[in-house]
Amino acid sequence: MHPPRLTLTHITKRYPAVVANDAVSLTVQPGEIHAVLGENGAGKSTLMKIIYGAVKPDVGEMRFNGEVVQVRNPQEARRLGISMVFQHFSLFDTLSVAENVWLGLDKSLSLLDVTQRITDIAAQYGLDIDPARPVHTLGVGEMQRVEIIRALLTNPQLLILDEPTSVLTPQAVEKLFVVLRQLASEGRSILYISHKLHEIRALCNACTVMRAGRVTGVCDPRQETNASLSQFMIGSLPPELHVRDHKPGATVLRVQDLRLQADDPFGVALNGVHLNVCAGEVVGIAGVSGNGQRELLYALSGEDTRATADSIQLSGIAMGHFSPDQRRDLGLHFVPEERLGRGAVPSLSLAQNLLLTRHEAVSRKGWLSALGWLNLKTLHSQAEAIIARYQVKAGGPHAVARSLSGGNLQKFLVGREIEAMPKLLIVSQPTWGVDVGASAQIRAALLALRDAGCAVLVVSEELDELLELSDRLHVMAQGRLSPALTREEANVSRIGAWMSGLWDAPVTQQEVRHVAS
Numbered sequence: 067m068h069p070p071r072l073t074l075t076h077i078t079k080r081y082p083a084v085v086a087n088d089a090v091s092l093t094v095q096p097g098e099i100h101a102v103l104g105e106n107g108a109g110k111s112t113l114m115k116i117i118y119g120a121v122k123p124d125v126g127e128m129r130f131n132g133e134v135v136q137v138r139n140p141q142e143a144r145r146l147g148i149s150m151v152f153q154h155f156s157l158f159d160t161l162s163v164a165e166n167v168w169l170g171l172d173k174s175l176s177l178l179d180v181t182q183r184i185t186d187i188a189a190q191y192g193l194d195i196d197p198a199r200p201v202h203t204l205g206v207g208e209m210q211r212v213e214i215i216r217a218l219l220t221n222p223q224l225l226i227l228d229e230p231t232s233v234l235t236p237q238a239v240e241k242l243f244v245v246l247r248q249l250a251s252e253g254r255s256i257l258y259i260s261h262k263l264h265e266i267r268a269l270c271n272a273c274t275v276m277r278a279g280r281v282t283g284v285c286d287p288r289q290e291t292n293a294s295l296s297q298f299m300i301g302s303l304p305p306e307l308h309v310r311d312h313k314p315g316a317t318v319l320r321v322q323d324l325r326l327q328a329d330d331p332f333g334v335a336l337n338g339v340h341l342n343v344c345a346g347e348v349v350g351i352a353g354v355s356g357n358g359q360r361e362l363l364y365a366l367s368g369e370d371t372r373a374t375a376d377s378i379q380l381s382g383i384a385m386g387h388f389s390p391d392q393r394r395d396l397g398l399h400f401v402p403e404e405r406l407g408r409g410a411v412p413s414l415s416l417a418q419n420l421l422l423t424r425h426e427a428v429s430r431k432g433w434l435s436a437l438g439w440l441n442l443k444t445l446h447s448q449a450e451a452i453i454a455r456y457q458v459k460a461g462g463p464h465a466v467a468r469s470l471s472g473g474n475l476q477k478f479l480v481g482r483e484i485e486a487m488p489k490l491l492i493v494s495q496p497t498w499g500v501d502v503g504a505s506a507q508i509r510a511a512l513l514a515l516r517d518a519g520c521a522v523l524v525v526s527e528e529l530d531e532l533l534e535l536s537d538r539l540h541v542m543a544q545g546r547l548s549p550a551l552t553r554e555e556a557n558v559s560r561i562g563a564w565m566s567g568l569w570d571a572p573v574t575q576q577e578v579r580h581v582a583s
Contacts, residue, residue, distance in 0.1 A: 071096045071224055071255040072117065077126035079112055083461050083469075086112040087123070088279040094224070094272075099246060099256045101266040101287060103299050104129035105474030105501040107459050110259055113276075117257070118150040119143040130224075144170065151213045157201045160453030163193055164568075167216045180219075188216050194242045194330065203332040204402075205355040214242075220282065225249065226257045232263060237370030243269055261501045263292040270455050275299055299301055300503045310517065312522035312537045315345035318490050319366075320379040320519035326365060326372055334358040336365065337545045341523075343490065348522040349511065350536030352529060353549070354565050358545035359525050363494055366523075368393045368398045380490060396424060397489030401479050403498065403525075405472065409479045412468035416460060417442070417449035418477055419467055448485075456481035457507060473500040480508050492522045498530055507533055542566035 072094040086109045094100045101331050102110050115121040117128070119137035128135055130146055138144045139427065143150075157434050164181045181197045193211040201209065209232070209328055227537045231239045240245060243382055246256055246269065258270055266273060266287045270421075273287040275298050278281040283298060290298070312379060321341040328335045343349045353359060364370040368390035378385040382394050388396075400423075402408040410419045449463035460470050467475060476497070483491055496512065497505040511534060516522050526532050539556045541548040541564040548569040551560070 068096050070094060070097070070129070070579075071131060073129040073157075073572075074113075074117070074417055075129075076164070077116060077123050077147075078121050079109075079116060080123065087116070090126075090279070090281055092274055092281070092562040094254045094255050094256055094257060097250050098272055099250050099258055099268040099270045101258045101260065101273040102144055103263075103266065103273055103295065104582050105300055106471040106504055107503075108147045109279040110151075110275040110276055111228065111471075113373055114150060114228060114257065117143070117224075118148060118226060144220050146221075147221075148226070149212070149217040149220045149222035150226040150228070151217045152228055155213055157212060159200070159202040161201060163195055163199050163201065163204075163212050164198065165473065166212060167197075167219060170216055171219060183219055184215055184402050187218055188546050191215075191218070191245050199332040203330050203387050205360045209358045210355075220324065222254065224255045224257065226259075229261070230258075230260065231260065231502045239265070260503065261297045263502065266295070267292070280295065281473055296502050299501070300481075305546045310513075312347045312516065313521065314347040314537070316381075317342050317344050318381055319343040319523065320382075321366075322377050324373055325378045325546065326361060326370070328361070329370065329372075330348070332524060334361055334545045336361055339545075339547045341540065341547060343521040343523050345489075345521050346516060346519050347537040348516050348524060349550075350539045351523070351530035351542055352532050352561050353542035355527060355542050355563075359494070359542055361545070362542070362547075363400075363402070363492065363525060367398075367402075368490055384417070399423065399483040399488035399491050401491070401493040401496065403494040405479060406468060410467035410475060413466055415449075415461040415464050415466055416453065416458075416470075419447055419451075419478075420445060422480060423486070426493045430477060438488045442510075452478060452481040452485055456511065472498075473533070476500055476505055477508060480511060488515075488520055490523070491515060492523045492525070492574050495526045495528075496524060496526060497528065498526075505531075529561060532556075533558075540567055541569065 069095050073549060074090060074092040077090045079086050082225040090113055102113070104110050110142065112121060116123050117137070117141055119139045128137065132285055135146065137146065164177060164184055167184055168177055168180045184195070184197045193215055195208060195211050195215065201212070204212070214230060231242060250256060258266070260266055267290065270287050274281055274284045275285070275287050277299070285298065287295065289426045321339055321344065324336050324339040326336040339362060351359065361370070365373050368388055371387050371389065373386035375521055378386045380393065383396060385393055385396065406412045411422070446463040452458070453460055453463065458478045470478070480493065480496065493512065496508050500508065509531065512524070524532065524535055533553070533556055536553060537551045538552055540550055541561055543565055545569050548564050
């Protein structure tokens with residue numbers, strides 16, 4: 067009999083405003099794929115950081131392979147055989163992919179050796195990446211590939227994965243699952259954090275459920291349904307999403323033959339992109355990260371103003387050269403995929419972060435006093451209203467952005483832009499790493515905005531989300547945009563094939579049967 071790979075006993079971690087982990091106990095066996103399930107803010111990430119040595123517990127004991135250990139830092143964790151892929155990446159923007167991976171490995175390996183190993187691992191697991199690319203040129207999905215490769219290169223006995231499939235195609239997810247099952251068959255253990263309940267049921271053979279920092283139960287997810295797991299996790303079923311037939315109005319966003327050369331050696335050129343979004347509809351864009359989504363979003367938001375003026379139009383006004391502020395004045399609002407750093411300033415309060423994208427509201431909403439000073443009371447009350455309306459778990463409008471969990475910060479950012487009453491809302495990765503309850507809230511808010519007559523453009527690598535939200539759907543591959551599919555025409559098989567740029571191929575009989583059924 068082998069001892070458990072990992073045993074946690076009464077792990078407790080307190081912060082000034084919250085008890086993140088309250089006497090948490092957890093056991094992971096060799097060869098087990100063990101899910102940790104819970105809402106955003108339930109304490110999962112803190113617990114994983116304790117195991118990985120990034121956070122020190124206040125109370126409790128940790129055993130690894132039967133021996134009591136005190137993991138003081140990630141380097142010690144890796145020496146023990148513990149590796150982790152974080153949801154929020156820990157990469158240096160100015161270094162290359164290979165240099166970032168090299169930092170966490172045995173320095174007896176040369177950079178050339180590491181580069182070759184990255185290429186081999188990437189090919190083996192279908193995680194395509196160029197080792198020479200600077201990290202600042204990567205999209206979120208590509209950064210996640212770097213983190214996964216870095217973890218696999220350490221040959222871990224315990225691999226911790228935090229939302230590893232949120233940016234992978236269905237085919238790549240299946241390939242990753244094959245790899246994880248192979249690792250488990252070799253006796254390695256995997257701690258798997260995901261909000262995709264169907265993945266947990268398909269992959270994991272044990273599950274620990276957390277709520278408000280405590281363990282509320284342990285189950286075999288293979289014996290559960292999505293509904294029972296949801297109820298187990300949040301104490302109730304998530305609200306049902308009601309999608310009504312849309313009646314689109316006038317064209318709000320028109321993109322005509324948008325062509326842009328890549329602005330860096332590792333970027334993707336946009337090649338003749340055509341796109342229309344009408345009032346009262348949601349248009350989705352699917353695709354694997356790194357196929358031009360970042361470049362398209364920069365061009366639409368005004369961060370890249372190199373497009374010809376009339377190639378991007380909002381309600382008939384040519385705005386290809388307009389700045390982000392000028393586009394906001396026309397009614398375009400934008401939620402970027404990077405929450406901290408672009409969506410919000412980490413060190414500023416939620417109330418102060420309202421000012422980032424709401425310049426016109428400074429005077430219109432009474433944020434200025436008669437003497438020209440910011441009216442902080444009004445600003446705080448409006449931030450408080452967003453917190454309440456979108457059920458953001460935060461310590462009030464004074465809470466700094468970095469103190470929120472990823473899902474709660476995302477709810478605040480989406481609420482901030484919706485409350486600005488946009489004509490066009492562009493959202494990138496709206497529910498990436500967000501729990502099932504918060505995802506339902508965000509998606510319902512986007513559909514309500516659509517029903518109120520707003521044009522909504524959603525860029526996501528979450529296919530289920532796009533199929534649920536979109537009235538029409540495009541796929542982006544190699545800087546090109548596919549023809550539009552209606553919700554009835556779209557299916558996982560067709561979209562998966564189109565992610566390789568194969569939308570000119572004839573429709574298969576399987577796809578015909580799928581649509582007909």
